[in-house]
Structures are given as C-alpha cells and as structure tokens.
Amino acid sequence: MGAYEIILILALLLILFGVSRWSRFGKGFKRGMEEFINATGEVTKEMQDAMGSEDPSKKDRRDGPSNGAVANFVLWVAQGFGSGRIPWAPGTFGSLVGLVWFAAxxxxGSYWLYLIGCAVGIVASVQxxxxxxxxxxxxxxPSVVLDEIIAIPICFLGWVSFIYFKTGFLPEPQYFFSRQTWLITVAVYVxxxxFDIAKPWPVKQSQSxxxxxxxxxxxxxxxxxxNLVVLAAHALYIAQHHRG
Structure with missing residues (x-):
C-alpha cells in the first residue's frame, strides 16, 4: 500500500471520527496498556514468589493478587487490548482492531489457517x-469488544474464499487496502x-x-x-458485466 492510499485512509478516518474522538481513543488505549502492564507485573511477581519459599503465609498472599492479575488480563483482552475503554463507540474502535487481526x-499465507483462526477467535471470544x-x-x-474484533475476519470470509478458490492463493493483506479495493474494505467495515447496531433477525435474538x-x-x-451483501453485490456486478 503506497503513501497515497495511507494518507487517504487516514484522512477518511479523521473525517469520520473527528480529532477529539481520536484523542479519546489514545487516552483509552493508554489506560488499557497501563492496566495490562500492571496485570503482567503482578503475574510475574506471583510466578517469582511461587518459585521461592513455600511458606504458608506467602502462599496465602499469592492467592488474592494472582486472581486479580488474571482478571485484569482477561479484561484487557476482552476489552480489545484497551480499545473497549474508549467512552465513545467502543465497538467501532474495537472493530478497527479487528482489521489488524484480519491482516494477521x-x-x-494459508487459507486453512485463516479458517482455523476464525474458529479459534469465536471460541476465545465466547470464553x-x-x-x-x-x-x-x-x-x-459495552467495553467488551473482543467479539467485534474476531468477527471482522469473518466479514471478509466470502471475499477471501472467492479469491482463494479462483486463484489458489490467499490474498496478501495489502490487497485489501490497495487503490482498487480499499473502498470495498471500508464498505465491509461499515x-x-x-448490522451489529441494527441487529436484524436473528442477530438480536442470539443475544439471549x-x-x-x-x-x-x-x-x-x-x-x-x-458476506451475503458482498456476495450479492458481486453477483450483480458480474451480471451487469456480462450484459454489457
């Protein structure tokens, strides 16, 4: 992806969300990182204590902080590595993190690894x-946005599958942010x-x-x-192309 595309995408995101909202994003992400560092520090300390004396009093002290450290780590991941702490539209910013998971x-480079990643993401999100x-x-x-993150690669599954079965190769991440395709990528995201906000049937019902x-x-x-919308749009495009 060239500098032109990067600047264009950044400008679009700036227009969509505004400078003040990106400032809040930075503050929320910073707060999440600080909590993660604190949590990992506690885990490290508890591991070091566990390798030391087995004095009962030390064991008692390990039980409490260890549980707190694990809980903080679980929250940090479930809250989208800090993105879910943003006070405005955390799901929207969490979905942006999902684009990173999609690119990863x-x-x-493997279609089957991509499918496994989607499945593992669902299981991890549930847990x-x-x-x-x-x-x-x-x-x-609202701050728990891991579900949005793991859903983003699934949004692109139909598109990715079409390219894979047509060419035999998994497209590279930059393909979806190229000059020819970045608008479609933004459309998929939007x-x-x-759909996540409107929750048509059976999306809303599944929340129970x-x-x-x-x-x-x-x-x-x-x-x-x-995926249904993207595939339908592609079918219409093909039909019009053949008609023309």
Missing part, C-alpha cells in the same frame, strides 16, 4: 467475553457496524444465548449478513 490471519461478564457483573458490557455465546454469536451473525 492473511499474513499466515473470555463470558468471563468478562462475570468479572464486571454485567450482561454484554456494513458490519450497521447464555454467557459469552450471547456476546459473540450476534457479531458472527452480523458478519454473515455482511
């Missing part, structure tokens, strides 16, 4: 988002946010599923809707 799966609900004592907390399933499956179904 493409960088693996971690469910745990975050218990920690926060809240159903589907479509996901629209227990625990992390209710948090995760609605985003997966929203991603399915995105």
């Amino acid at each position: 799966l493409l960088a693996g 971690l988002c469910g745990a975050a609900e218990k920690i926060l004592d809240e159903t589907d907390p 479509l996901f946010r629209l 599923l227990p625990g992390g399933w209710g948090v995760t499956i609605d985003d997966v179904l929203a991603a399915v809707y995105v």
Whole structure:
C-alpha cells in the first residue's frame, strides 16, 4: 500500500471520527496498556514468589493478587487490548482492531489457517467475553469488544474464499487496502457496524444465548449478513458485466 492510499485512509478516518474522538481513543488505549502492564507485573511477581519459599503465609498472599492479575488480563483482552475503554463507540474502535487481526490471519499465507483462526477467535471470544461478564457483573458490557474484533475476519470470509478458490492463493493483506479495493474494505467495515447496531433477525435474538455465546454469536451473525451483501453485490456486478 503506497503513501497515497495511507494518507487517504487516514484522512477518511479523521473525517469520520473527528480529532477529539481520536484523542479519546489514545487516552483509552493508554489506560488499557497501563492496566495490562500492571496485570503482567503482578503475574510475574506471583510466578517469582511461587518459585521461592513455600511458606504458608506467602502462599496465602499469592492467592488474592494472582486472581486479580488474571482478571485484569482477561479484561484487557476482552476489552480489545484497551480499545473497549474508549467512552465513545467502543465497538467501532474495537472493530478497527479487528482489521489488524484480519491482516494477521492473511499474513499466515494459508487459507486453512485463516479458517482455523476464525474458529479459534469465536471460541476465545465466547470464553473470555463470558468471563468478562462475570468479572464486571454485567450482561454484554459495552467495553467488551473482543467479539467485534474476531468477527471482522469473518466479514471478509466470502471475499477471501472467492479469491482463494479462483486463484489458489490467499490474498496478501495489502490487497485489501490497495487503490482498487480499499473502498470495498471500508464498505465491509461499515456494513458490519450497521448490522451489529441494527441487529436484524436473528442477530438480536442470539443475544439471549447464555454467557459469552450471547456476546459473540450476534457479531458472527452480523458478519454473515455482511458476506451475503458482498456476495450479492458481486453477483450483480458480474451480471451487469456480462450484459454489457
């Protein structure tokens, strides 16, 4: 992706979200990173203590902080590595982090690894988002955005699959941000946010599923809707192309 495309995308994001909102994004991400550093520091300390004396008093001290450190780490991941702490539209910013996860799966260079990554993402989201609900004592907390992150690669699954079965190769990450395709990538992202917010049937109904399933499956179904729209648009394009 050239400098022109990067500048254009950054300008579009700046227009969409505004300077003040990006400032809040930075503050929220910084706060999340600080909590992550604190949590990992506690985990490291507890591991060091575990390797030392087995004095009962030390063991008692390990039990409490260790649980807190694990809970902080779970929250940090479930809250999109800090992006979910942004006070305005955390799901939207969490979905931006999902583009990074999408690019990482493409960088693996294997279609089957991409599919496995999507499946593992769903399982991880169910587990971690469910745990975050218990920690926060809240159903589907707005700050928990891991479900949005793991849904982004699923949004592109139809497009990726079409290219793979047509060419035999998994497209590279930069393909989706090239001058020819970046607008479609933005459209996929926007479509996901629209379906995730509007929650057409059965997206909304899936939220009644227990625990992390209710948090995760609605985003997966929203991603399915995105694929249907993208494939329908592609079919219309092909039909018009042949007609012309």
